[in-house]
Amino acid sequence: MxxxxxxxxxxxxxxxxxxxxxxxxxxxxxxxxxxxxxxxxxxxxxxxxxxxxxxxxxxxxxxxxxxxxxxxxxxxxxxxxLVRSFQISAIFPHLTVLENVRVALQSSFGTGYHFWRSLRAVAPLNRRAEELLEQVGIQDNRDSPAAALSYGKKRALEIATTLALEPRVMLxxxxxxxxxxxxxxxxxxxxxxxxxxxxxxxxxxxxxxxxxxxxxxxxxxxxxxxxxxxxxxxxxxxxxxxxxxxxxxx
Incomplete structure (x- = not known):
């Protein structure tokens, strides 16, 4: 076992x-x-x-x-x-690619989904978000709205948000x-x-x-x-x- x-x-x-x-x-x-x-x-x-x-x-x-x-x-x-992704892409379409990953990181680091927090308060997460975007190959799209991504890049973004939760087992x-x-x-x-x-x-x-x-x-x-x-x-x-x-x- x-x-x-x-x-x-x-x-x-x-x-x-x-x-x-x-x-x-x-x-x-x-x-x-x-x-x-x-x-x-x-x-x-x-x-x-x-x-x-x-x-x-x-x-x-x-x-x-x-x-x-x-x-x-x-x-x-x-x-x-234990973290899963979904067949239907689960992203925030009107947030930027970077912001999507940062939201996932907020959950992972315990700061919650506080959209009203100042940009200064969540800025420390940006570096890790950019690392994740580079890992999945969409760092050049960091400032694009998620809705503007191709289907394949949306799936890559979803994998980045899954990785933000530091999974040991990915589903x-x-x-x-x-x-x-x-x-x-x-x-x-x-x-x-x-x-x-x-x-x-x-x-x-x-x-x-x-x-x-x-x-x-x-x-x-x-x-x-x-x-x-x-x-x-x-x-x-x-x-x-x-x-x-x-x-x-x-």
């Missing part, structure tokens, strides 16, 4: 009489990039929302660095280093969803860079991204674990090939 950053044990989520996730066991190794995939309706989003504390499991438990966080609030687990929800081909490779490269020294769990529909990015993959079908292993292992598993109706193509 010592090498496991995030563990789900017997995770089950029932909505009414429907079990969307059934007895799922998932272990994310510390320092790895782990993907959760599956065909439509497989239960991967529900499972991801359980692990990210957006939903509370009906049964089972979640361990973060060996600590049971199953009943903790999202804000509590975020303070412990990324469909990081390349809706992107054109020209944006996918830069975001994939960015995830590789920011994953150094961290643990990453992602839900991702683009299997070419999964094949080049992830150390381990868990495949869900009908709310249950169908297969787990490297990309090579799962892509050659006949059950996975059947689930994807023709297999996994790079």
């Amino acid at each position: 010592a090498d496991k950053a995030l563990v789900g044990e017997g995770l089950t989520k029932v909505f009414g009489g429907f079990a969307a996730v059934k007895d799922v066991n998932l272990s994310v190794r510390r320092g790895s990039i782990h993907a959760l995939i599956g065909p439509n309706g497989a239960g991967k989003t529900t499972c991801f929302n359980l692990l990210t504390k957006t939903l509370t499991p009906t049964r089972g438990r979640i361990l973060l660095d060996g600590e049971d966080i199953s009943r903790m609030r999202t804000s509590e687990v975020a303070r412990r280093g 990324l929800d469909e990081p390349t969803a809706g992107m054109g081909h020209e944006d996918i490779e830069p975001i994939t490269d960015l995830i590789k860079r920011v994953a150094v020294g961290r643990t990453v769990l992602l839900v991702e529909h683009n299997l070419s991204v999964v094949s080049t990015l992830c150390d381990r993959i868990t495949v869900l079908q009908h709310g249950e674990v169908l297969a787990e292993g490297s990309y090579k292992d799962v892509s050659n598993d006949p059950r996975v090939v059947e689930a994807y109706m023709g297999g996994i193509d790079e």
